[in-house]
Amino acid sequence: MERVEQLFNGLWQDYVTRLCPSALQIHDLLAEEEPLHNDHIALRTFNLPMVGLDRLAAPFIAIGYQPKGRYRFEGKKLYAEHFEHPNPLAPKVFISELMVGQFSSLFQQTVRELVAQMPETSLRDPAFLYGGRQWELDFATYELLLAESEYGGWLAAHGFGANHFTVSLNHLEQFTEVREVNHLLRHNGFVINEAGGDVKGSAKVMLEQSSTMADRVEVGFSDGTYAIPGGFYEFAKRYPDEDGELFSGFVEASADKIFESTHQ
Template identity: 35%
Template sequence: MAGKETWKLASDKVSPILTGGLNAFLSKYWARAPTAGLAMDFLENQQKGNLYFDHFAFRTFGMNGCGIDSLASTLQSFGYERRDNLIFKQKKLNAYWFAPPVPELPRIFISELQVEAFSDQVQEIIGKYTKQASPASDHMFLSGSLGVLPWKTPALEDFKALAEVSEYAAWTLVNGYSLNHTTISVHNLSRMNEIEDLVRGLEGADFKLNSSGGVVKTSPDGGLRQISTLADTFDFEFEGGKVVPVSGPYIEFAQRLVLPEFSHLPEDQIEEHHRRDGFEQGNADKIFESTQVGGS
């Protein structure tokens, strides 16, 4: 993955602390998501110019101050703006996305498990860990960028108990605040910049794509189209030294179509703000299932 050092964010319009922190997340992500690195290599071999990130995504526990706001507070202090709220009733999740201060940076999508919707046993398990992290809840951005869990090493029996009722909960217990996935902007590719072409290219190169709800997830308005790989697994050492493979990160690809009111613009005049923004609940619901592999 010779290009890995070039897969970084840069902007002289925001604090270097913000770009440095986000790049620290990326550094840990590439180490745990080999499929993502291979996909980036594949695209770079086809591509003229840079690859652009559409968004980064994080998972959290909505308990003891360890939910969305534990990351949002840091992001908002650097200029990110909170946008739409998305609710996933079946998965018992809540989410917001955050618009970046400058176009060069990715959108941020943060979800949280609605812990209170689960049994007392599940709440007790999650509470045991989030209570430990709660005093440092304002520093979860730092936890994730360093690649360290904000709570003690989990017990395997706790992981298994959570996995029985929520794949999301089990994933978050062992991955903490690390990146759940990154997303590449499809419409900014010089080749395969239509989602179907990219699907053919990736599948032809033997990448395994998430087929839940169909390989291509399309918003009702047709303006947002998304695909994702299946998550990689990695060996996690639980309390007591037991090592078990668990689900890790994956990579997504998003195509944002030009909004109808800007369809008259010549292609060379189209900018990101002319395209469909935000997220779509139905798409995201199926993208979440990219981590339903391996130890989860």
């Protein structure tokens, strides 16, 4: 587990420093005697050969992770897979990729030109997973991509890193319901993602989720610094299946709305 912890420590430090500083405050609000258990993280990428889902999955597979589920989000033009480690205490990993070929020729050309700026060597170290943006980008180009795909604009601006970590309610003692966590967070000034309801999913589909709306963070562009949506914090409660094992997958309808946590 040492290599797993090392990789996730790097992802966490990048997440709370660059993408979602408020996660530290939420972490303190929910902290109990035992460390908070991270249910999963999520990563975003483009489905281009150099940076596709397989490239992001490789460092996880190298430390024992295995592919488990596949998901499609037709409206957002996304494909995703999730990965699990044989050690059930290791966080799950959800990786999605934008189907670039389904967008306008200008969008496609712009994204390809951004990714082409990356040195091939940058992908050899697993730390690229939390290395941020590895291309030059001006604010007008960000807005151009954003107009066609919120996901595409976000990814172009932030590059690589976990857009969210997830508190497992199954490992909390003080809170057992997602609604209770939402109430606490609202009381402390946090905004909850209400797309599809403030609690997504149900016991029937064996997974309930909620999330904050993304922090607004300062991002440096080639022509100035602008505040845009960064990362968010998620909360998940899993239910047992017919065999009494906790459901370990994801629910497409719920995940579709979780993506909207980074919307303006």
